Amino acid sequence: MRHSSWLYGIIAVAALLLCGGCATTDYVTGAETYNFYTLEDDVRIGKEVYSQTLEQMRTKGIPVNEDRERVRELQTIVDRIVAVSDIPQFPYEVALIHTNVANAMAAPGGKIMVFEGLWDREKGLVSDRDELAAVLAHEIAHVNARHSTEAMTRDMGPSILFAIGAAYAQSQEKEEFARILAGTFMVYQGVVVTHYSRRAEYEADRVGMMYMARAGYDPEAAVRIWRRVVEEQGRNHSPLSFISTHPSAPQRVQQLEALLPRARELYLSGTPEP
Ligand SMILES: [Zn+2]
Structure with missing residues (x-):
């Protein structure tokens, strides 16, 4: 038992030393940020998530990419947005999953999954x-801001500390301590992680x-979507899933409305920035 806490201690020190070198520049903001993973890691992790998700869909009998025309439309839009994004070198790819879920999601490294329910009347x-x-x-913004691997980096410290604490409690047979520790970790997950994902x-x-x-897409459309969500949420209490994220829809509308004049300028100038 003693051995395992030592082991965790060594792992923790190693991780902290390693993470001294994980200060990196955010591709979107240019600010300093912490990411333990490289761009290649993003690509590798994303590919894994993407192929596993598509494989799972197919095993469940859910078709993927059957509507060729819609897939082409998705690819055209993704290509155009990627061209003006901050990490265009990622191997972007988009899959259409034929199931009635109003959702879209992005794995790190540019793998995007769109669910057909998005078009549901x-x-x-x-x-x-x-x-x-x-x-x-x-979704492409999440990929460029590398939100997934940044979140994974942030989770490393607390997970390791929790593991050390748990190993110690186990070795001392301190059940009470282990229980408190588990509670603390849950609070961390609930408060800190939620705070960051809201920010993301x-x-x-x-x-x-x-x-x-x-x-070259009219940014007013983003405001329109969220206004619709606000109305929808007013009518029934089940939020749509693309949306089942933490900031409230009215707050998101507010932010987007404030940004709209600047976005419209970019849209109307018609010359994509380098
Ligand atoms: Zn999101």
Whole structure:
């Protein structure tokens, strides 16, 4: 038992030393940020998530990429937004999953999954090309801001500390301590992680709006989507899933409305920034 706590201690020190070198520059903001992973790691992790998800869908009998025309439309929009993004060198790819979920998500490194329910007349989110571009730009913004691997980096420290604490408690047979520790970890997950993911959603909204405008899509569409969500949430209490994220829809509308004049300028100038 003693051995395992020593082992965890060594791992923790090694990780902290390693993470001294994980200060890096955020590709979107140019600010200093912490990411333990390289761009190649993002690509590798993303590929794994993507192929596993698509494989799971197929085993469940859910078709992937069967509507060729829609897949082409998605690819065209993704290509145009990627061209004005901050990490265009990622191997971007988009898959259409034929299931009635109004959702889209991005794995690190540029692998995007779009669910057909997005176009659903009742529960869906998008009714035209610009609105589709708004959803895709939001996902591409997450990829460029590297939100997934940044979150994974942030989780390393607390996970390791928790593991050391748990090993210690186990070795001392201190059940009470282990229980308190588990509680603390849950609070960390609930408060800290939620805080960061809320911040990530706002950032993806902001960056996505500028990307779509620079790529030639009307940024007003992003505001339209979120206004619709606000109305929808007013009518029934089940939030749509693309949206089942932490910032409230009215707050997201507010931020996007404030950014709209700048985004419209980019859109109307019609010359994608380098
Ligand atoms: Zn998001």
